[in-house]
Amino acid sequence: MSIRQPWTTAIVAGSKTIENRPQRWAWRGWMLLHAGRQIDRPALQVPLVARTIRDRELTTGAVIGVARLVDCHQDPEGSEPCTPWAQTGTWHLVFQDVHPLPLPVPAVGQLGPWKPAEDLLDRVAQQLPAFRP
Template sequence: MKALTVQQPWAWAIMHGGKTIENRTQNWNYRGPLAIHAGNRFSKRGADSDLVHNAWHSHGSYKYTPGDRDAFVYGAILGVVDLVDVHPEAGCCKPWGESSYVEHGGRERKQIVHLVLENPRPLAEPYPCSGALGLWTPPKFEVPA
């Protein structure tokens, strides 16, 4: 199994909010189970996303808003999804798929690759661990069925 570190609230949206596409700039050959690790960084762009807001409110059990950093878990594996496809952006995968974005406030537009995610299986309790860039091998933990 591999793992992917994702900033909050995007990691929450993958596990609980119906986010089926993760936008990246690197193409991977790996397909299979993928642990979703919530990194230690918070994405203001994610917190401002209408998609995240709609998912948050339709989830219904939260008294916080997606912009409240304290509403999220950081530095832990939240669950497992199946990575079923990776392909360059081609006007597909809406609404979560993006066509390009400027990374971390820079001016250079990066080519987007869509990671297609299915079957989210949240852990009963987040598994604290350090993350890494790119795909990485997580420590052993019990994978939900």
């Protein structure tokens, strides 16, 4: 899945455990975390984001990690957000077992979900030899 920076880095850093999306996702499982080519510049001014990504490179146009999507939910109306990263009125994709890559793997993606080519999966697997989905 492609996600704009700095959000992808916040997920790979382990702090941001959800991704906000406008629609519910039924799919669950392992996915590549692809940093899209665009940077959400206003997000860089958000204190939570700034603290999380401090001293981290904001790579774009590359896979920078692997994570397992385990849930998709909305917070009940009037309730506290499930995490400080949750946006009201959105669906929250919940990630676990995040594995950052030692080196970014350049790739062309698209915002949202997409199916990676086998050679991209092979290049990612080379960097995580002990990873067993």
